Amino acid sequence: MMRDGRIVIVGASLAGLRAAEHLRDAGFVGSLTLVGDEAHEPYDRPPLSKQVLLGQVLPEHTALPRTREIDAEWRLGIAAAGLDRDRRRVQLVDGSEIEYDRLLIATGVRSRPWPNEAEAALEGVCVLRTRDDTARLGRLLARRPSRVLIIGAGFTGSEIASACRERGFAVTVAERGAAPLVGALGGVVGDVAAQLQREHGVDLRCGVMVTSLEGDAGGRLRRAHLSDGSALDADIAVVALGAVRNTRWLEGSGLAAGPRGVACDAGCRAFDVHGIVTDDVFAAGDVARTPHPLFGYQFLSLEHWGNAVAQAEIAAHNMISADSRRRPHLWTPSFWSAQFGVNIKSVGAPTMGEEIVVTQGSLADHRFAAAYGYQGRVIAAVGFDHGKWMGGYRRLIEQAAPFPPELPGRRGERPVPARFPDPALPSHGPTVTLTGHSPSEKRVVFTPARA
Amino acid sequence: MSSTSPVQRIADQAARPDPYPVYAELRRSPVIRDESGVHLVTTYWEIHDLLQDSRISSDARNLAPGANPLLAEEGEATLPPSFIRLDPPEHDRLRRLAMRPFGPPHSPRRIHDMHGELTAIVTDLLDGLAGRERFDVVDDFAYPLPVAVICRLLGVPTEDEPRFRVMVDGVVAGLNPAQPVEERRAAQHSRFELGQYLAELIEEHRRHPGEDMLSAWVTDEGPEGRMSLVEMVTNAVLLLIAGHETTVNLIANGVLTLLRHPDQLRRLREDPSTAPQLVEELLRYEPPVQFLPQRTTLTDLDVAGTVIPKGAPVWLLLASGNRDPRRFTDPDTFDPAREDNQHLGFGFGIHACFGAPLARLETQVALTELVSRLADPQLPEDPPPYRPSPVLRGPRHLEITGRLVA
Ligand SMILES: Cc1cc2nc3c(=O)[nH]c(=O)nc-3n(C[C@H](O)[C@H](O)[C@H](O)COP(=O)(O)OP(=O)(O)OC[C@H]3O[C@@H](n4cnc5c(N)ncnc54)[C@H](O)[C@@H]3O)c2cc1C
Numbered sequence: 001m002m003r004d005g006r007i008v009i010v011g012a013s014l015a016g017l018r019a020a021e022h023l024r025d026a027g028f029v030g031s032l033t034l035v036g037d038e039a040h041e042p043y044d045r046p047p048l049s050k051q052v053l054l055g056q057v058l059p060e061h062t063a064l065p066r067t068r069e070i071d072a073e074w075r076l077g078i079a080a081a082g083l084d085r086d087r088r089r090v091q092l093v094d095g096s097e098i099e100y101d102r103l104l105i106a107t108g109v110r111s112r113p114w115p116n117e118a119e120a121a122l123e124g125v126c127v128l129r130t131r132d133d134t135a136r137l138g139r140l141l142a143r144r145p146s147r148v149l150i151i152g153a154g155f156t157g158s159e160i161a162s163a164c165r166e167r168g169f170a171v172t173v174a175e176r177g178a179a180p181l182v183g184a185l186g187g188v189v190g191d192v193a194a195q196l197q198r199e200h201g202v203d204l205r206c207g208v209m210v211t212s213l214e215g216d217a218g219g220r221l222r223r224a225h226l227s228d229g230s231a232l233d234a235d236i237a238v239v240a241l242g243a244v245r246n247t248r249w250l251e252g253s254g255l256a257a258g259p260r261g262v263a264c265d266a267g268c269r270a271f272d273v274h275g276i277v278t279d280d281v282f283a284a285g286d287v288a289r290t291p292h293p294l295f296g297y298q299f300l301s302l303e304h305w306g307n308a309v310a311q312a313e314i315a316a317h318n319m320i321s322a323d324s325r326r327r328p329h330l331w332t333p334s335f336w337s338a339q340f341g342v343n344i345k346s347v348g349a350p351t352m353g354e355e356i357v358v359t360q361g362s363l364a365d366h367r368f369a370a371a372y373g374y375q376g377r378v379i380a381a382v383g384f385d386h387g388k389w390m391g392g393y394r395r396l397i398e399q400a401a402p403f404p405p406e407l408p409g410r411r412g413e414r415p416v417p418a419r420f421p422d423p424a425l426p427s428h429g430p431t432v433t434l435t436g437h438s439p440s441e442k443r444v445v446f447t448p449a450r451a
Numbered sequence: 452m453s454s455t456s457p458v459q460r461i462a463d464q465a466a467r468p469d470p471y472p473v474y475a476e477l478r479r480s481p482v483i484r485d486e487s488g489v490h491l492v493t494t495y496w497e498i499h500d501l502l503q504d505s506r507i508s509s510d511a512r513n514l515a516p517g518a519n520p521l522l523a524e525e526g527e528a529t530l531p532p533s534f535i536r537l538d539p540p541e542h543d544r545l546r547r548l549a550m551r552p553f554g555p556p557h558s559p560r561r562i563h564d565m566h567g568e569l570t571a572i573v574t575d576l577l578d579g580l581a582g583r584e585r586f587d588v589v590d591d592f593a594y595p596l597p598v599a600v601i602c603r604l605l606g607v608p609t610e611d612e613p614r615f616r617v618m619v620d621g622v623v624a625g626l627n628p629a630q631p632v633e634e635r636r637a638a639q640h641s642r643f644e645l646g647q648y649l650a651e652l653i654e655e656h657r658r659h660p661g662e663d664m665l666s667a668w669v670t671d672e673g674p675e676g677r678m679s680l681v682e683m684v685t686n687a688v689l690l691l692i693a694g695h696e697t698t699v700n701l702i703a704n705g706v707l708t709l710l711r712h713p714d715q716l717r718r719l720r721e722d723p724s725t726a727p728q729l730v731e732e733l734l735r736y737e738p739p740v741q742f743l744p745q746r747t748t749l750t751d752l753d754v755a756g757t758v759i760p761k762g763a764p765v766w767l768l769l770a771s772g773n774r775d776p777r778r779f780t781d782p783d784t785f786d787p788a789r790e791d792n793q794h795l796g797f798g799f800g801i802h803a804c805f806g807a808p809l810a811r812l813e814t815q816v817a818l819t820e821l822v823s824r825l826a827d828p829q830l831p832e833d834p835p836p837y838r839p840s841p842v843l844r845g846p847r848h849l850e851i852t853g854r855l856v857a
Binding site for chain 2: 392
């Protein structure tokens with residue numbers, strides 16, 4: 001085991017912090033440096049679009065609980081700008097360099113910005129990824145807007161819509177797909193999400209795109225134009241179009257890093273552009289993508305809190321362990337969300353599902369569990385207010401149990417197509433992205449990567 | 452190995468002070484069929500999975516006809532089952548409604564905010580014992596504390612304790628699954644009486660609502676409406692009993708375990724911040740609820756290679772799973788510093804203990820305060836006498852000597 005030496009972690013958030021703590025837990029006593037471009041100490045993001053927007057928690061009260069002292073050098077408020085693998089140095093934007101023996105890349109993702117820069121700069125147009133973003137949105141909401149427009153109905157967009165409705169604002173949600181959450185959970189569940197939104201007074205518009213944002217003379221947002229020719233007055237527009245992986249600083253490093261993340265082996269070791277595994281550069285959290293045997297060794301990249309924690313721990317362990325003691329990251333994806341009074345939880349990779357069957361409860365009540373099938377086995381499940389059952393479904397997924405699963409007491413529920421949009425079409429993006437191709441599929445289709 | 456059946460061996464009073472060797476032997480097979488038809492599940496992962504499996508039911512109505520000589524059937528002149536004996540969706544609705552004034556999402560801080568109040572109750576109790584050189588941890592501390600807490604939370608007058616204690620004891624006696632049917636009938640009757648007592652109280656709270664849970668149930672209206680009176684009564688019976696019968700054992704087991712591990716007692720006294728982890732280990736090592744004797748398969752179910760037939764009664768041996776060496780290293784060692792301590796002490800899944808946050812907090816405060824004030828504690832009698840129930844297991848009395856400092 002490596003007890004001494006220099007470890008640098010770039011990205012001082014959930015994955016970065018948990019990796020640092022685990023390194024110390026495991027007995028690493030060498031130097032540890034955390035580099036983060038945000039000025040804050042690590043904080044938790046899930047509450048930002050929930051409790052914080054509802055005013056139940058202040059943005060500055062979201063600091064991540066520490067599991068132990070880590071005795072690290074913190075370089076906060078400064079971004080990494082480049083990586084020199086020959087000299088084993090991380091370059092920072094101020095021109096300084098930090099040397100490492102082992103590097104962990106934990107730079108996560110950032111919100112996909114509104115594509116038109118001038119429009120994105122209008123006052124009232126914002127995204128929600130960071131604590132500062134949330135504080136800004138909070139200030140905008142404090143002025144009691146006449147209408148909030150949310151562009152994109154993925155998890156983040158839907159949670160923001162829910163919080164805004166709960167606070168009594170008029171809300172319009174515009175979604176290019178056929179329903180909210182379709183990218184992550186498919187059309188069958190998306191229809192339930194749509195009903196939930198409408199029942200809670202959201203003006204939900206699906207199958208439309210926002211084509212442009214219009215400001216007044218003072219540079220404040222006033223109106224949005226939609227692809228169906230309509231226009232809408234709004235003083236806030238939250239752009240919730242999914243996320244882009246923070247890999248630009250790795251350009252020129254020779255790592256297999258791009259818009260879909262940093263490709264790694266199951267032990268979190270980064271690949272170089274030739275597909276050769278490195279032994280001193282590791283990645284964890286939202287920025288990483290790793291092959292998973294449960295999903296045909298496709299490379300999974302997950303934007304899941306639990307994944308960041310589990311993967312950080314494996315990466316930390318492997319960084320300082322001898323070959324024979326390394327462990328694979330074989331976490332079964334799992335994600336939760338809270339919106340419109342419903343707790344949503346999913347396990348597995350729904351996006352891989354071809355069919356879906358309701359296994360408990362009913363879609364009509366908005367309280368149900370449903371399993372997704374892929375080539376005759378259970379590949380994922382989702383619960384609306386059925387979270388406590390998800391562990392059982394996780395076991396079914398891990399055992400590759402036959403689909404539809406045999407559960408008693410169901411009358412006549414038949415699997416139906418899960419209705420995922422064609423992955424080649426752009427959308428806000430699901431929180432599980434399948435990349436690469438499955439070895440069992442005897443074809444390779446080149447889909448150009450989208451940033 | 453003796454020739455008595457597994458169920459008898461577990462129920463045997465002689466096994467009460469230390470049932471773990473019996474569990475260890477039973478664990479050689481993850482599933483054991485008792486001659487009574489009961490299937491016992493003994494290993495961690497199998498129990499863990501079944502607790503989250505919708506193919507197994509908590510509703511006694513799903514038992515195969517004639518299958519069940521060991522479970523109390525719900526008699527006629529009695530209350531309908533509470534939500535722990537129901538499946539979704541009825542279970543979910545009742546649990547949600549009961550939970551509204553107690554925990555998240557509607558009352559997320561309720562328990563957290565009780566910290567001060569709890570410490571005051573504990574301090575009062577200990578002040579009352581100051582100067583005594585010998586006392587009974589159960590009667591003088593572990594019992595009055597949770598009773599006071601649950602009474603305050605629910606809105607039951609503590610003065611009524613002697614009145615409801617008789618009825619509660621009657622109900623708890625019936626939780627012994629290896630008992631003759633007549634005695635379980637008597638327990639049904641006690642439950643009915645307790646229900647009548649609580650129905651009167653609920654009526655009173657409707658007229659004069661306070662800050663308590665019963666008042667919230669009768670006055671507060673959520674999107675799902677309110678419970679019916681009968682539903683409130685069954686829930687109140689459940690929470691009144693579950694709210695203290697288990698915590699008594701957790702605290703008493705805790706004191707006993709600490710006295711048997713003086714190094715751990717010292718550690719807690721020196722560093723009270725270790726209390727949460729210590730209580731978690733206690734829940735693994737000496738869980739107050741030893742097993743769940745009320746599950747039934749809804750279909751033929753393959754568990755670790757054994758098919759449990761549809762409609763069979765199933766016991767999930769939580770305490771045995773907690774000592775499964777395939778899940779925990781050195782499972783028979785009491786080690787509060789243990790990592791990854793995901794024990795089965797509170798169950799798991801949809802029936803996971805409703806009151807867990809309260810039980811945790813009560814026990815943390817109780818043990819921390821007690822050890823900080825108790826000098827030179829000794830156990831005159833080890834093992835102490837145990838309560839009869841193999842399900843809710845704990846000492847009936849726990850005499851200790853020592854000096855309680857002010
Ligand atoms: C609003 C919101 C709600 C969410 N809700 C849920 C939920 O309910 N359930 C769930 O499972 N997950 C949820 N998530 C996802 C979860 O928060 C992420 O999976 C998790 O934060 C990933 O952690 P990470 O450390 O990998 O990345 P991040 O948290 O994205 O951290 C990466 C850090 O690296 C920094 N960084 C980037 N580039 C550089 C650079 N060049 N130099 C230095 N630093 C850099 C970033 O600024 C950031 O601070 C939510 C996310 C958001 C934004």
